[in-house]
Amino acid sequence: MKSRANILLYNIGAVIIGLIISAILLLFMKVNPLDVCGQALGKIVSDKYNLGEVLVKATPLIFTSLAFAFTYNANLFNIGAQGQFLMGSIVAVALSLKLQSIVPTFILLIIVLIGSAAGGAFMGGLIGGAKAKFKANEFLVSMMSTYVVSNFMDYLLRTSLQETKAEYMQTDAIDKAAYLPTILPGTRVHLGFVIAVLFAIGVWVLLNKTTLGFQIRAVGKNSDAANLGGIKPTTIYVISFMIAGGLAGIAGLTEINGVQHMLLRDFNASIGSYGIGIAILANGNPIGCIFASILFGFLNVMGTTMGRLPGLNIPASIIELIEGIVMACVIISYAVRRIVENKKKKKQMRKAGA
DSSP states (O other), X not given: OHXXXXXXXXXXXXXXXXXXXXXXXXXXTTOOHHHHHHHHHHHHHTOHHHHHHHHHHHHHHHHHHHHHHHHHTTTOOOOXXXXXXXXXXXXXXXXXXXXXXXXXXXXXXXXXXXXXXXXXXXXHHHHHHHHHHHOOOHHHHHHHHHHHHHHHHHHHHHTTTSXXXXXXXXXXXXXXXXXXXXXXXXSOOXXXXXXXXXXXXXXHHHHHHSHHHHHHHHHHHOHHHHHHTXXXXXXXXXXXXXXXXXXXXXXHHHHIIIIIOSOBTTTTTTHHHHHHHHHHHTTTOHHHHHHHHHHHHHHHHHHHHHHTOTXXXXXXXXXXXXXXXXXXXXXHHHHHHHHHHHHHHHHHHHHXXX
């Protein structure tokens, strides 16, 4: 309990420091941060649509943060959630365009969900396979896989998936029959948010209440000891990355069928990197990923609202600036916490040895 409390304090402190730094930067723009934040907060709280946007922005972040958190529990680092998300998006839009006039919406969405998960799982499986078969560094392989998928998507947007007029690097818009249904009238909040929450809960159950989850956590703690206990780390590597990739792939469904309704070049280019920071903020806890994603969804909407305040010249990039600063502070706090914990362990070992 004490360890969890320390983690919570570190993370809360990191978020607060990030927000303070962001406020200081607003001062350099000759803007009163308290006044601006107060106005923006008032517009968000008083407008159902804006409140709904917090959940809309949080939905894909829950999935990409789960994609990192899942492998993190196996002491693996999935830096390729962006590529897995894009592969899921490619499959989602391709299936939607192909089947939207053939099958009913409910069946279509189930097929697209399975397809987008399979697309992401395929990419994750390649990374896990490289780790298991060749002992490749999963950090580098997963990171480079994003560039491969991104260029593959560009190729498709110039050829088989390009919109009918062949003027832009994007697909045709999917029909309303392929949309995820809206669950809150007057907002853009769609069924994808509920799906994301259910998957987060399911991942927590898998990791903490099942044999596979125990094996994943055992490999994460000590792969050599797990191997001696009859658990094959190489198998766990592949399974972990496939599940993580599948989770990131489903984020493609929520964005294509829930929000964007088409696939564009440079589609949500930062969603994977934000997922990493969110997972670290949640300390790899799937339930924590829900709340951390909502926090970053709120920061995104806050930045957008600030940029639209009348009479102020706040650039649109303030959104990425605030989120980036908070993200950097969270990652730094993680590094600091690990250094402090390692020093404590060394002191305890010295005392035990004495």
